[in-house]
Amino acid sequence: MTTAHEYAKANSQQFEAQLVDLLRIKSISTLPECKDDVQQAAEWVAADMRRIGLTTVEILPTGGHPVVYGEWLGAGEGAKTLLVYGHYDVQPAVKADGWDNEPFDPVIHDGKIWARGSSDDKGQMLAHLKATEALLANGGKLPINIKFLIEGEEEIGSKNLGKFVVENRDKLKADVCVISDSGMKTIDQPVIDYSTRGLMYLDFEVQGPKQDLHSGGYGGIVHNPAQAMAEILAQLHNPDGSVNVPGFYDDVLMMSAEERAELRKHAPPQATWEAATGVPQFWGEADYDLHERIGGRPTLEINGFASGFYGEGSKTVLPAKALAKISCRLVPNQDPARIFELVKAQLLKLTPPTVRSEVHLQASAFPAVMDTHSPAMTAASKAYEQGWGKSPIYERGGGTLPIIADFQRQLGNLPVILMGIGLVSDGAHGPNENFTLEMFHKGIDTAIYFYEELGK
Amino acid sequence: MTTAHEYAKANSQQFEAQLVDLLRIKSISTLPECKDDVQQAAEWVAADMRRIGLTTVEILPTGGHPVVYGEWLGAGEGAKTLLVYGHYDVQPAVKADGWDNEPFDPVIHDGKIWARGSSDDKGQMLAHLKATEALLANGGKLPINIKFLIEGEEEIGSKNLGKFVVENRDKLKADVCVISDSGMKTIDQPVIDYSTRGLMYLDFEVQGPKQDLHSGGYGGIVHNPAQAMAEILAQLHNPDGSVNVPGFYDDVLMMSAEERAELRKHAPPQATWEAATGVPQFWGEADYDLHERIGGRPTLEINGFASGFYGEGSKTVLPAKALAKISCRLVPNQDPARIFELVKAQLLKLTPPTVRSEVHLQASAFPAVMDTHSPAMTAASKAYEQGWGKSPIYERGGGTLPIIADFQRQLGNLPVILMGIGLVSDGAHGPNENFTLEMFHKGIDTAIYFYEELGK
Numbered sequence: 001m002t003t004a005h006e007y008a009k010a011n012s013q014q015f016e017a018q019l020v021d022l023l024r025i026k027s028i029s030t031l032p033e034c035k036d037d038v039q040q041a042a043e044w045v046a047a048d049m050r051r052i053g054l055t056t057v058e059i060l061p062t063g064g065h066p067v068v069y070g071e072w073l074g075a076g077e078g079a080k081t082l083l084v085y086g087h088y089d090v091q092p093a094v095k096a097d098g099w100d101n102e103p104f105d106p107v108i109h110d111g112k113i114w115a116r117g118s119s120d121d122k123g124q125m126l127a128h129l130k131a132t133e134a135l136l137a138n139g140g141k142l143p144i145n146i147k148f149l150i151e152g153e154e155e156i157g158s159k160n161l162g163k164f165v166v167e168n169r170d171k172l173k174a175d176v177c178v179i180s181d182s183g184m185k186t187i188d189q190p191v192i193d194y195s196t197r198g199l200m201y202l203d204f205e206v207q208g209p210k211q212d213l214h215s216g217g218y219g220g221i222v223h224n225p226a227q228a229m230a231e232i233l234a235q236l237h238n239p240d241g242s243v244n245v246p247g248f249y250d251d252v253l254m255m256s257a258e259e260r261a262e263l264r265k266h267a268p269p270q271a272t273w274e275a276a277t278g279v280p281q282f283w284g285e286a287d288y289d290l291h292e293r294i295g296g297r298p299t300l301e302i303n304g305f306a307s308g309f310y311g312e313g314s315k316t317v318l319p320a321k322a323l324a325k326i327s328c329r330l331v332p333n334q335d336p337a338r339i340f341e342l343v344k345a346q347l348l349k350l351t352p353p354t355v356r357s358e359v360h361l362q363a364s365a366f367p368a369v370m371d372t373h374s375p376a377m378t379a380a381s382k383a384y385e386q387g388w389g390k391s392p393i394y395e396r397g398g399g400t401l402p403i404i405a406d407f408q409r410q411l412g413n414l415p416v417i418l419m420g421i422g423l424v425s426d427g428a429h430g431p432n433e434n435f436t437l438e439m440f441h442k443g444i445d446t447a448i449y450f451y452e453e454l455g456k
Numbered sequence: 457m458t459t460a461h462e463y464a465k466a467n468s469q470q471f472e473a474q475l476v477d478l479l480r481i482k483s484i485s486t487l488p489e490c491k492d493d494v495q496q497a498a499e500w501v502a503a504d505m506r507r508i509g510l511t512t513v514e515i516l517p518t519g520g521h522p523v524v525y526g527e528w529l530g531a532g533e534g535a536k537t538l539l540v541y542g543h544y545d546v547q548p549a550v551k552a553d554g555w556d557n558e559p560f561d562p563v564i565h566d567g568k569i570w571a572r573g574s575s576d577d578k579g580q581m582l583a584h585l586k587a588t589e590a591l592l593a594n595g596g597k598l599p600i601n602i603k604f605l606i607e608g609e610e611e612i613g614s615k616n617l618g619k620f621v622v623e624n625r626d627k628l629k630a631d632v633c634v635i636s637d638s639g640m641k642t643i644d645q646p647v648i649d650y651s652t653r654g655l656m657y658l659d660f661e662v663q664g665p666k667q668d669l670h671s672g673g674y675g676g677i678v679h680n681p682a683q684a685m686a687e688i689l690a691q692l693h694n695p696d697g698s699v700n701v702p703g704f705y706d707d708v709l710m711m712s713a714e715e716r717a718e719l720r721k722h723a724p725p726q727a728t729w730e731a732a733t734g735v736p737q738f739w740g741e742a743d744y745d746l747h748e749r750i751g752g753r754p755t756l757e758i759n760g761f762a763s764g765f766y767g768e769g770s771k772t773v774l775p776a777k778a779l780a781k782i783s784c785r786l787v788p789n790q791d792p793a794r795i796f797e798l799v800k801a802q803l804l805k806l807t808p809p810t811v812r813s814e815v816h817l818q819a820s821a822f823p824a825v826m827d828t829h830s831p832a833m834t835a836a837s838k839a840y841e842q843g844w845g846k847s848p849i850y851e852r853g854g855g856t857l858p859i860i861a862d863f864q865r866q867l868g869n870l871p872v873i874l875m876g877i878g879l880v881s882d883g884a885h886g887p888n889e890n891f892t893l894e895m896f897h898k899g900i901d902t903a904i905y906f907y908e909e910l911g912k
Contacts, residue, residue: 030769092771098667156770183673197672201770210734211554212886216653216785216855217639219757220697220749221729223739226758226780230689237683241676273677278666283679283810293676301675302682303773304764310779313486314612314657314818315548316856317759317885323766324682329672354739362770399672400772429773430668 003138008130008444015130015444016113016437018048022088022122023106023115029065029089029156038065038152041088045129045150046070052133053140054148060168062160065089065152069171072136073145080454081145083174083414085403086125086181087154090117091429098431111437118435119426124180125150127421127440131447143455147174151403154181157199157363158402165403165410174414176376176454177407180443182397182420183428185268187439190384190446192377193397193418195295196404198330198367200339201303204347206232206322207356212308213318222318223354226307229322232350232357236300236326241284243300243328245346248339253332255296266393267291276425295396299329300343325362329400336364365402368416376415379453383419387446419443419450459594464586464900471586471900472569472893474504478544478578479562479571485521485545485612494521494608497544501585501606502526508589509596510604516624518616521545521608525627528592529601536910537601539630539870541859542581542637543610546573547885554887567893574891575882580636581606583877583896587903599911603630607859610637613655613819614858621859621866630870632832632910633863636899638853638876639884641724643895646840646902648833649853649874651751652860654786654823656795657759660803662688662778663812668764669774678774679810682763685778688806688813692756692782697740699756699784701802704795709788711752722849723747732881751852755785756799781818785856792820821858824872832871835909839875843902875899875906 008015027041028034042059049057049070057070068088073081093103093116101107106115113123128148135142149172151161165172184191208225209218238244255263273282273290284293293299303326308319328339344359351357371377372394384392397418407414421443427433464471483497484490498515505513505526513526524544529537549559549572557563562571569579584604591598605628607617621628640647664681665674694700711719729738729746740749749755759782764775784795800815807813827833828850840848853874863870877899883889 030767030771032768091773092765092767098776199672199772201772208735211883211888213733214855214885215755215757215759215783216655216853217750217880217884218733219785219854220740220753220755221738221746222733222735223737224758226761227689227693230686230758230761233683233686234690277669277674277678279664279678279810280812281679281810282677283808284676290677294673297676299671299676301671301772301774302680302686302764303671303771304762304766304775305682305686305778306760306762306766308758308760309548309781310760310762311486311548312488314781314783315486315759315885316655316657316757316783317547318757319760320554320886322761325765325770327671327770327772329675354735354737356736397672398675399670424673427667428673429670429771430776432667 004134004448005445007138008134008448012441019113019123019126020106022126023117024104026104027089027152028092029153030092038089042066042068042152045088048129049148052129053136062164064160067164068150070148071146072142074141075143075145079144080176081147081174082451082454083172083177084128084146084148085177085179086128086150087121087152088125088150089152089155091155100432112434113437114432114434116433118433119422120428120433121154121181123435123440124421124443127180127443128447130444131451134444134448135451142451144451147172157201157365159363161403162406165406169410172411177414177416178419178450179401179416180419180421181401182399182418183422183424183426184420185272185424187423187436188390190388190390190392191395191420192380192392193420194372194394195369195396196367196401197295197398198334198336199327199363199365199400200330200336201327201363202340202343203360203362204324204326205358207320209318209320212320215316215318218318223352224318225322225355226319228352228355229305229307229324232347233302233324235350240286245342247342251333251335252298260292263292263296263396264289266395294398296331298331298334301327303327329398330367332367332369334367336366340364365400366405368404368408370416374415376417380417380419380450382453383446383450386449387442460590460904461901463594464590464904468897475569475579475582476562478582479573480560482560483545483608484548485609486548494545498522498524498608501544504585505604508585509592518620520616523620524606526604527602528598530597531599531601535600536632537603537630538907538910539628539633540584540602540604541633541635542584542606543577543608544581544606545608545611547611556888568890569893570888570890572889574889575878576884576889577610577637579891579896580877580899583636583899584903586900587907590900590904591907598907600907603628613657613821615819617859618862621862625866628867630867633870633872634875634906635857635872636875636877637857638855638874639878639880639882640876641728641880643879643892644846646844646846646848647851647876648836648848649876650828650850651825651852652823652857653751653854654790654792655783655819655821655856656786656792657783657819658796658799659816659818660780660782661814663776665774665776668776671772671774674774679808680774681778681811682775684808684811685761685763685780688803689758689780691806696742699754701798703798707789707791708754716748719748719752719852720745722851750854752787754787754790757783759783785854786823788823788825790823792822796820821856822861824860824864826872830871832873836873836875836906838909839902839906842905843898
């Protein structure tokens with residue numbers, strides 16, 4: 001064990017306290033009223049970077065929330081340079097969503113820290129800052145040059161980061177990129193995701209009468225927009241679970257038989273999915289098993305809808321309009337802009353002449369695939385063997401990391417390693433999000449080994 | 457003109473000011489947080505009854521919001537007794553629903569008073585108190601005995617009033633009942649509704665996964681409850697606009713050819729419906745014209761639904777559940793309890809095995825039909841001729857007055873007259889509800905004439 005690992009062990013409680021501190025900041029990027037909190041989280045990250053010894057630390061403006069950049073280039077020009085990407089923003093959360101504690105008042109019990117952003121991505125991102133701190137505090141140097149790009153808009157589609165990357169190509173130049181923002185199925189088996197899905201997120205609004213009407217006075221002569229919305233949404237899937245949008249699958253790069261066989265080898269037992277979801281029966285494309293569908297197939301989901309009155313009690317209103325949030329997870333080689341046009345065209349085509357409808361794009365991101373045979377991937381595998389005691393398996397990730405495609409396209413096909421140290425059962429985006437402390441500390445150790453492997 | 461009419465004219469501005477006063481009280485019966493406001497409205501009504509000279513005024517408790525009862529029996533045992541029914545509670549309203557003014561901060565312009573409850577039913581109900589005041593203030597007597605039953609739960613299905621009526625049969629004994637809580641198409645043509653529709657209102661909840669999930673981590677393997685809800689709701693109507701619930705139409709008393717011909721005679725032009733709704737195309741049962749469908753046919757409406765995230769921005773959540781509010785307007789001889797069982801059975805049958813669902817009854821009311829040839833109806837017709845200058849037409853009402861069926865069944869088939877003095881375009885239950893002041897004053901005059909006709 002090196003002194004960096006000893007330092008990390010000796011400071012484990014302090015690292016946890018720092019994470020609690022960061023988790024108290026309500027950095028919900030999608031809510032305008034949280035703008036100051038998002039800024040505060042950026043400042044927290046920048047302050048920690050300065051404290052641990054990064055030599056250049058900047059809070060850089062974008063068209064939206066700022067990027068925090070920090071670097072330590074003391075390994076010299078001959079050494080490899082690692083770019084660490086993470087995000088300090090989080091998804092919305094209120095206790096009423098079903099939390100046992102206030103989502104921004106972290107609690108620790110059962111070996112886990114419970115708070116919004118604990119796993120996605122404050123905890124995973126912080127593991128890299130703490131690994132860097134451990135190395136710098138013990139010998140004052142790292143075996144590699146390191147650059148941190150920690151953004152504040154990942155949960156809203158990283159909409160300003162693509163431009164930032166283009167404008168800062170030189171600053172961000174690196175040999176490898178590592179991102180810890182994904183999950184394993186179990187604590188015992190490390191996973192490296194070699195693909196991420198793209199995203200297309202839209203708002204769909206159906207307008208019925210010009211204003212809310214009395215359901216007794218007008219019901220039966222006006223097409224209720226909530227009903228029209230239901231009729232449209234019900235047609236977005238075929239009975240076999242596939243998406244009913246003409247052209248939707250045109251550009252999908254089919255998985256090879258070899259890849260599918262490899263994925264099936266590591267498929268978790270059905271009981272794992274049952275415990276995580278609690279559904280009475282699974283649903284979806286029958287031609288693919290559950291494990292393949294997550295990551296390997298594109299989807300269309302209703303993230304929410306609202307119309308009329310839905311509070312306690314009764315209100316006999318015939319609503320004026322209905323709103324739905326719809327998103328698609330995309331796989332290579334689907335283009336989010338083309339998918340938006342296809343879904344929009346289908347929504348408008350399915351809109352009956354008795355109502356009016358509108359479609360607005362909210363966010364989009366490209367899917368990405370990573371080479372599992374690169375030297376960086378080998379270094380990551382060795383790091384897991386030492387930090388986790390087990391070789392990682394390679395899987396397709398179901399989530400979206402908008403920045404990967406930008407890094408690949410703008411930074412000379414930069415190899416990206418998804419060194420996730422969360423669990424898929426962490427409840428990211430849902431209530432009771434949590435991060436297992438053992439994984440936090442193993443993640444810090446694994447990051448140290450990874451930096452060392454890269455430096456060899 | 458009698459002195460009562462002169463008094464009403466001389467006091468018209470004061471009557472309007474009193475209505476404004478009552479409209480300031482936020483007596484939303486469905487919202488628990490408005491309980492004190494509802495009580496305050498009851499006290500306002502009771503205080504006005506005492507002030508104008510009713511001899512017994514009581515605020516009587518029920519299982520929910522109280523009933524205000526007031527009487528003047530000075531005409532003696534030989535005289536007829538009129539029971540006036542009205543309600544002091546209102547539908548929910550917030551400015552964000554699309555109001556031009558705060559819904560509980562009444563404004564007067566364009567000859568109308570704009571506020572929640574102005575037409576439904578505070579304004580219409582108050583016309584009877586003011587007619588009574590005008591008669592009592594001029595001669596100290598009425599030509600009839602009068603009893604007022606003003607309740608506070610009409611907008612939540614009058615759920616405690618049926619029991620109240622049963623327990624107070626003697627107190628409520630009367631020869632005729634009058635209710636002003638409905639609307640005319642135009643100010644020039646008075647209307648007496650001879651039927652009201654029943655109501656069955658339920659909550660429908662679809663449960664998918666045990667908690668909100670990350671749409672990237674689980675989308676495609678779990679049946680999204682918002683999507684499942686949409687699929688179920690979309691099947692509740694047939695392509696011809698009829699309700700797809702087995703047995704739904706079994707007990708419907710079909711309108712006769714004569715009645716349909718009579719209704720068609722008074723059907724408003726299409727332009728009237730277009731102006732009121734603003735929809736690009738009408739919808740519904742093609743076998744019946746728009747006018748017949750309102751009141752003559754039963755309906756099933758989605759009054760609202762909600763699932764997942766529907767705020768500003770984006771949240772890539774796979775929701776745990778979806779909620780819908782569904783109500784049916786019923787016609788004779790449909791029984792709300794039977795219709796609830798039929799709709800519930802259909803909702804559960806349409807629920808796929810991939811999700812769970814629950815159905816809960818919120819409110820119910822029987823439909824009613826009134827005899828258009830009763831002596832009371834003739835008196836009402838004569839009152840309109842004098843107060844409005846035109847004979848009323850007879851129509852089917854689309855709305856629901858739960859109490860009518862109770863009065864008919866519990867009070868010896870008491871004849872009920874629906875002397876509506878609102879307009880269907882008043883925006884009851886929607887934003888910018890308003891009441892035309894000319895109709896308020898004509899309504900007071902017509903009520904005075906009605907009491908006089910009944911006393912002859």
